[in-house]
Amino acid sequence: MEKSDIDQLRQADVDHQIHPQYHVRDHENAVVYQRGEGALLWDIEGKEYIDGLSSLWNVAVGHGRKELAEVAQKQMEELAFSNSYAGYANVPSIQLAERLIELVYPSMQAVFFCNSGSEAVEGALKIARFYWHLQGKPEKTTIIARKDAYHGGTYGATTVTGIPSFHNGFGPLLGGVVHAETCYPYRCGHCSRAEDCTSACADDIEAVIGREGADTVAAVIAEPVHGAGGVIPPTPSYWPRLREICDKNDVLLIADEVITGFGRTGKWFALEHWGVQPDIMAVAKAISSAYVPLAGFIVSGRIHGAMLDAPRTEKFMHGYTNAGHPTACAVGLRNLQIIEEEGLVERAAAMGKRLLQGLEQSLEHPNVGDVRGLGLMAAVELTSDKASRAPFDAADAVGPRVLKAMRERGVITRVKGDSILLAPPLVTTPEQIDRIIEVVGESIQAVLPG
Numbered sequence: 001m002e003k004s005d006i007d008q009l010r011q012a013d014v015d016h017q018i019h020p021q022y023h024v025r026d027h028e029n030a031v032v033y034q035r036g037e038g039a040l041l042w043d044i045e046g047k048e049y050i051d052g053l054s055s056l057w058n059v060a061v062g063h064g065r066k067e068l069a070e071v072a073q074k075q076m077e078e079l080a081f082s083n084s085y086a087g088y089a090n091v092p093s094i095q096l097a098e099r100l101i102e103l104v105y106p107s108m109q110a111v112f113f114c115n116s117g118s119e120a121v122e123g124a125l126k127i128a129r130f131y132w133h134l135q136g137k138p139e140k141t142t143i144i145a146r147k148d149a150y151h152g153g154t155y156g157a158t159t160v161t162g163i164p165s166f167h168n169g170f171g172p173l174l175g176g177v178v179h180a181e182t183c184y185p186y187r188c189g190h191c192s193r194a195e196d197c198t199s200a201c202a203d204d205i206e207a208v209i210g211r212e213g214a215d216t217v218a219a220v221i222a223e224p225v226h227g228a229g230g231v232i233p234p235t236p237s238y239w240p241r242l243r244e245i246c247d248k249n250d251v252l253l254i255a256d257e258v259i260t261g262f263g264r265t266g267k268w269f270a271l272e273h274w275g276v277q278p279d280i281m282a283v284a285k286a287i288s289s290a291y292v293p294l295a296g297f298i299v300s301g302r303i304h305g306a307m308l309d310a311p312r313t314e315k316f317m318h319g320y321t322n323a324g325h326p327t328a329c330a331v332g333l334r335n336l337q338i339i340e341e342e343g344l345v346e347r348a349a350a351m352g353k354r355l356l357q358g359l360e361q362s363l364e365h366p367n368v369g370d371v372r373g374l375g376l377m378a379a380v381e382l383t384s385d386k387a388s389r390a391p392f393d394a395a396d397a398v399g400p401r402v403l404k405a406m407r408e409r410g411v412i413t414r415v416k417g418d419s420i421l422l423a424p425p426l427v428t429t430p431e432q433i434d435r436i437i438e439v440v441g442e443s444i445q446a447v448l449p450g
């Protein structure tokens with residue numbers, strides 16, 4: 001493309017497109033992508049990048065998969081769309097629902113398809129309240145969410161998100177949502193630095209349930225590993241404790257596996273690491289590797305049973321035109337087949353180990369405070385002072401400057417504050433993993449020469 005054409009395209013973008021999480025100043029000189037292959041992306045100027053975050057944690061099987069294009073074309077030619085509202089169905093959505101139920105936790109029974117992680121979360125919140133309504137306990141409506149959580153951009157999902165900047169200017173938010181502490185071992189005010197950590201941070205959730213009254217609480221929603229909030233894996237005892245708290249108080253547990261699902265953590269689903277099963281889960285992103293928009297929420301047999309037993313007047317009046325979209329579901333089905341056939345869950349575990357060990361071994365910089373991860377998701381948290389773990393002054397924009405240095409060196413990713421987040425595609429090669437590690441080190445050194 002000629003330089004003048006590129007300039008014109010960029011200007012049209014600024015003039016006519018509003019981007020997610022947007023301020024035009026952050027959008028100056030945007031990278032305009034043109035092509036992808038495996039873990040690599042190229043922009044319109046021909047510059048090559050390693051996709052260090054699988055774009056938005058979602059392109060699990062990598063870019064440029066002809067199999068997925070072919071299955072979409074075939075399905076579009078046969079039946080591009082059909083109505084999935086009650087009384088109608090299509091073959092790919094039935095097959096995908098069946099396959100998902102084989103893959104997810106044994107407690108899970110039925111799936112509702114939608115288009116995005118936000119919609120999956122939105123539906124998960126609604127089905128939690130609807131379940132208690134069906135149980136004759138309509139006063140159980142409060143949702144407990146956690147600080148540092150990211151759950152999406154629709155109103156319910158924004159409300160349960162626990163990062164204050166996402167609430168700015170949008171109030172009043174959804175009623176009946178209360179935030180509790182999360183499990184953040186590096187910044188733990190409880191016991192996670194001790195040998196005998198009991199995940200006392202989870203007790204804050206129980207305290208909130210107690211304060212609100214368990215008979216008014218519908219559900220707790222949490223990401224198995226915080227994603228956008230900073231890639232924060234919990235302590236090993238955290239999720240079992242959370243399950244115990246929910247059971248004790250008769251509260252539903254919603255796992256937001258929008259990022260962690262489909263192999264990202266080295267297991268098909270992340271709670272397998274801790275032997276925990278949720279009541280409701282939200283899935284998206286890697287379900288279709290983002291070749292088409294696809295997501296869903298999945299409910300346990302207990303919840304599905306309540307829906308089946310409900311009187312005819314008690315319909316679940318929730319829906320989207322594109323629910324169970326045949327083309328999206330056909331692509332999702334083929335994408336899951338690729339993950340399975342190519343052993344990408346096991347590969348994520350192996351590549352994740354290489355990434356985490358490589359980062360731990362190579363980053364001896366005095367400002368590297370924490371290196372953490374699970375499977376093929378990792379974070380490097382920078383600190384202005386290793387002893388006190390104090391963050392940098394936000395005005396110094398250390399994280400964004402490291403991000404820019406990484407981009408210049410050919411690795412694209414995101415930061416949360418001063419934490420560099422990494423989650424490359426599950427097909428990333430060992431050499432590309434090593435290059436990411438090198439670029440992280442070089443970029444930190446360039447911004448903080450010590």
Ligand SMILES: Cc1ncc(COP(=O)(O)O)c(C=O)c1O
Nearest residue numbers: 116117118150151152227258259
């Ligand atoms: C854990 C989690 N939940 C929900 C969402 C929202 O998904 P979407 O952006 O597809 O609406 C995201 C997006 O990153 C997420 O990370």
